[in-house]
Each structure stands twice: as structure tokens, then as C-alpha cells.
Amino acid sequence: MTLDRARDDAPALRPRPRHRRGPAALGLVGAATLLVVGTLTACSPKPPGPDEAIDTLTKAIETGDFAAVEFAAGSGDAAAAAELRTATFAGVEPWVPDVERGEVTVPEDDPDSATAELTYTWDVDDSDTDWTYATQVSLARDAEDAEVWRVAWTPGVLVPDLQPTETLRVTRVQAQRGRVLGAGDQVIVEPRGVRRVGVDKTLVDAAGQEAAARALGAALALDVEAYVQRVAAAGPKAFVEAIVVRDGDPQYDVDALVATPGVRAVADTIPLAPTRRFARPILGTVGSATAEIVEKSEGAIAAGDLTGLSGLQRQYDALLRGRPGLTVEAVPADGVAVRQLFATEPTPGTDLRTTIDPATQTEAETILEDVGPASAIVAIRPSTGDVVAAASGPGGEGMSTATLGQYAPGSTFKVASALALLRSGLTADSPVSCPPTTSVDGRQFSNFPDYPSSALGEVPLRTAFAQSCNTAFISARDKAQQSALVDAAGSLGLVPDANLGFAAFLGAVPSDSDGTDHAASMIGQGRVLASPLGMATVAASVAAGATVTPRLVVDADAATATTEDDATTGASDGPTPAPAAATSRPHVPLTSGEADALRTLMRAVVTEGGGSFLQDTPGGEVMAKSGTAQFGDAANLQNHVWMIAIQGDLAVAVFVDVGDYGSTTAGPLLERFLEAAAG
Structure with a gap:
């Protein structure tokens, strides 16, 4: 039998079930037949399976x-x-x-x-x-x-x-969003009543829809033409939201708005803080997910979902939003006999715990509400590092000036400079030279215009610090090299690369300064930068007698941030400043003896220097340091003004972007805050 003929006889080659054969059956099979089958098996590979x-x-x-x-x-x-x-x-x-x-x-x-x-x-x-x-x-x-x-x-x-004719459909049930809690687990952000105000296209004809959009846009000071176009582009039965107004907000007269034909207010609840301004740049906002957020979520968030849009609400959105309930259905073309294929129940979000004390935060924001330039008040408990207030004034236009601002700290940085000098061997009683002016590489430095003449000449370091003698610190610069300033700042918590679990900048001291730049660093100017949070941390470290790391989010390591990018750039509704260039160095631990000496210097500011107005502040002994840092061109110099203070288990930094002097502009704000904190 040839191979070709064997293929024509297909049934003979198909695999068949094997049956046990007895000896008689085997005897009937000829040797030649066995030989042919064996040969064919060897020559014909088994066809592939499926x-x-x-x-x-x-x-x-x-x-x-x-x-x-x-x-x-x-x-x-x-x-x-x-x-x-x-x-x-x-x-x-x-x-x-x-x-x-x-x-x-x-x-x-x-x-x-x-x-x-x-x-x-x-x-x-x-x-x-x-x-x-x-x-x-x-x-x-x-x-x-x-x-x-x-x-x-x-x-x-x-x-x-x-x-x-069937297709799949997913229905999502939004989970209950976690709350944001403050100190002592006081509720800060929770569902609160709002009214969504917009044009309901079912209430009026096309002409009425445009008229309603124009009237509402003008009343709310919106981009009228843009809102008119949004209304026109929406579906024939659409409700086109213009604004969300919290119940009781005195800024808006919702009844007057809905008096316009075609305008409607829809009651709803969304997660909100106690007031519109309450820690808004830090907490952020919650709203409908943007197209970008939906895309980046890879299916975790869908269009229409409520999600964090900025701040901690965005950074910790995965923790707060929980997990939606899902139902997958097979839907026929007529939509009648729908079959459920899969379903899960929603999982509520987890509360985010913070250290913010609602009463203290509210008081700080009240103090800043009439300050025109960007401003901030930050308060820290030195014993724990807890940030109990981080208020940014309205002049910052939505940016978290308190935690992200980057400004020259001026003479408040002399706390770090003094630490570097103490480490060089000086004490609070060591004499230093405080001339009216001093020159470095041809650049002249002077003291502030009203510097007391009685504190010029050879004076103790305590006096130079209390009166904020620029020339004394600059004259002593050879005892504190730039690297010593970097180390001293780090010992006080002023480091450029801190990972705090929330968007923040503490400070940066350049490591490559010399000449006039090093001289400027000694008095907190030049390329030295700090935030109000950073300078409050400096004061807290002095009070605690050890380096303090500020804490705002409790158990931040256990909470899941949405993305690393969000953690560093998402905390403000406004622009985020670019980080300052600085070299990170391991900080040298602050000793209790060094802290004692710094507290002595800061107390002298109140007993014999520019902070004397704090002597009678209720709540116990106050230690402080004021600061003024010039900026701008020579023809139009302006001042950043600061004041930091310690009182009991409270460390405070007050900042105003443009002012006169630290003690005269920031000082009264600090005094009001300490009085309020003392009760």
C-alpha cells in the first residue's frame, strides 16, 4: 500500500478508540498489516489539536x-x-x-x-x-x-x-465619601446642603434659554458668552449648572437668581468644610471628576463621579472616596428584559484624620481676613509637631501661602544663624561687633532705619539678636561658613526635601554661597527661602529642644495617596511655586543645650528688643523673633515681614507678603492670635 493510497482511505488513518484485544483477535492480524500500520504511523505526524x-x-x-x-x-x-x-x-x-x-x-x-x-x-x-x-x-x-x-x-x-441584540451596561452607585477630621477627631468636612444653580432647558424655549444664561452669567460675574455657549451646546433637556451655593451662604441670594425664567436651583449635598474659606487651599475641593482624572484612573473613576479636585481631597481621594457599587447588566435593544450579570455593594470611604484644630484655624483666618497682601499664620504644637492651624489670607488668591509659600525669611532666620555661631563657640554673652554699616566685596549692608544707637558697637550676642543687628551677624560670618548655616537650618527643621504627607515646602538654604551671598544668608536674605510652615517649625524645634517634623495628616504613611505628583502639586487651587534650588544635607541633631541658648536669645527679643509689646500677653512667657526681608528693584524696594514666637506648647509664624517691619505689621497679628489662643 502506498502513502497516497493510504490518504485516500481516510477512515483507516483516523485515530480510533483503542480496545483490549484477546489472543484470538491478535492472531487474525497478519504480520504484513502490522508492518504497514507501523510504517504509516511513523511517516504521518499527528494533526494538531485545537x-x-x-x-x-x-x-x-x-x-x-x-x-x-x-x-x-x-x-x-x-x-x-x-x-x-x-x-x-x-x-x-x-x-x-x-x-x-x-x-x-x-x-x-x-x-x-x-x-x-x-x-x-x-x-x-x-x-x-x-x-x-x-x-x-x-x-x-x-x-x-x-x-x-x-x-x-x-x-x-x-x-x-x-x-x-444585547450589550453590556454598567451602573455605578457612589460610595459614601469619608470625612476629614481635625484635632480630637472633630468633624471638619462632611456632607452639607447645597443648591446647584443653573439653566434648566426644559423650562423655557430657545430664546428663553439664552436670555436665562445671560442673566445668570451676569449675576454671578461669570464669562457670560462662555456660559451661553455651554447652555446652547447642551442637550434639549439638559440642566446646565453655573454654580454650587452652600445653604446659608450670605454671598448669594439664590431666591433672586431663580426668579429669572429658566433658572433653577437643585438641592443636593456635597462634602464641605464649615465655611467656604476654612483651610480651603489645604483641604481642597470636591466635585465632578474631570476628563483628565477619569482617564488617569484607569476605570476606577467614571464621568459624573464625585472626586477630590485639589488639596488633601485630591491627594487622598482613593482613601476618601471608597469604592463604588457596580452592577453589570445585559441590555437588549428594547431595554425591557434586562439581565443582571454581576453586582457589588459600595464600600464607604475612610475618614482622613488631620491635626487641624477647627477653633484655632478659624481664629487665624479671621485675623487675616482684612489683610490685603498674601499672608499666613501657622501654629504648631512643639511637643507633637501637630499643625493646629495653617491659615492663608485672601491675598494669596487661593494658594496655600502657609504651606507652599517661598519667601526670604529675613531676620527670623537669625535663629539658624545664631545656632551656627553658638556651635562655633560663641555664647549669648559673647561680644560681637555691631557697626552702623559693613561692607562685603564692595556691597554695603546696614541695619534697619530705626535701629537703636545704644545697641551699636561691641555688644553681647544676646543684644545683637534682640535688636536684630544685621551688621553683627554679617561681621561674624567667618565663624559660620555656609555649610554651617545649612546644618543649623536643618537642625531646626528647615530642609528642602521633607516628605510630610501633604503638599508643603519648608525651606532651602543654598550650600554654594560665598562673599556677598553668604553675607546675605546670615540675615535670611539672598537665596535663603522659607515658608510660614517652615519658620513655625524653626520656632517649634527651639521650644521642643529637638528637631521637629511638622505633622498635619495623622498616619499619613498608612493613607494611600492618589499619585506622587498629586501629593506634591495638588494642594492648592492656585499656582504652586517652583522648588528652590538647594543641596540636601543630613541635619545635625539639635541638642537641649543649644535649644536653651536659643530660647534665651528669643526671650531677649521680648524683654529688651523689638518684641516688647508681647511682655503682657496672656498665657505665659513669650519668646519671639521678628524679620524683614527686602525684595524688588532698588527703585521700588518692598518688605516681606515676619514674626515667629513660642508660648507654652505653641509655636507660631506670622507672615505678610508686603508690609513695613516684622514687629509693626506682623507683630499685631501675632499678638491677636496669641491672645485668642490663650482664651
């Missing part, structure tokens, strides 16, 4: 590219399969299933057919619960090419019992 074809199909279902799939007659083609997959799965985008080959069955009596199980796994959220199911697909070997297996394609291959 596994490769099934794997090709699973990949196609995952990717949507069916070009490599062989389809059975009447089952359509690659284009039709791709179209069905796209239409079926469109409602669950951007989810993509993971499809794997399951059990494959090849009947013994029909080795040219097969049935395979496909197991689907949909990772629908960040929980351990996935949407899983199995479908069946039939395959058959091609009649003319034994190497090819063809797929019998049906909608049921994608989803069990899926009908040709």
Missing part, C-alpha cells in the same frame, strides 16, 4: 484584533467578530477582560471537533473581587487542511447566553 486556535481566539477577544482567527462557515469573519466585541463591551470600557483557555473536550468518536471553555476575568476595581464567568466555544477541523481549526463564532462566546 489548543493553538483557542489561544489565538482568547488573544483576539482581549485585544479586539481577530485577523488571525479562522471562522467556521456561517460564523462571520474577523470584521464582524470585532464589531460584535466592540458593541458588546462598549458599555464597560475601559475595562478589558483577561481571557484564558479552560477545559478542552475532543470527542473520541469525532476527533475533528472540539469544545473549549473560555474563562473571563474582569478586574472591575481595586478590590479582590473580580467579575468572572465561563463561556463555551465550538471548533472544527478544516475539511481540506488538517492544520486549521475553525471557530463557530456566536455572541455567547463573549458572555453566557448573550443575544445578538
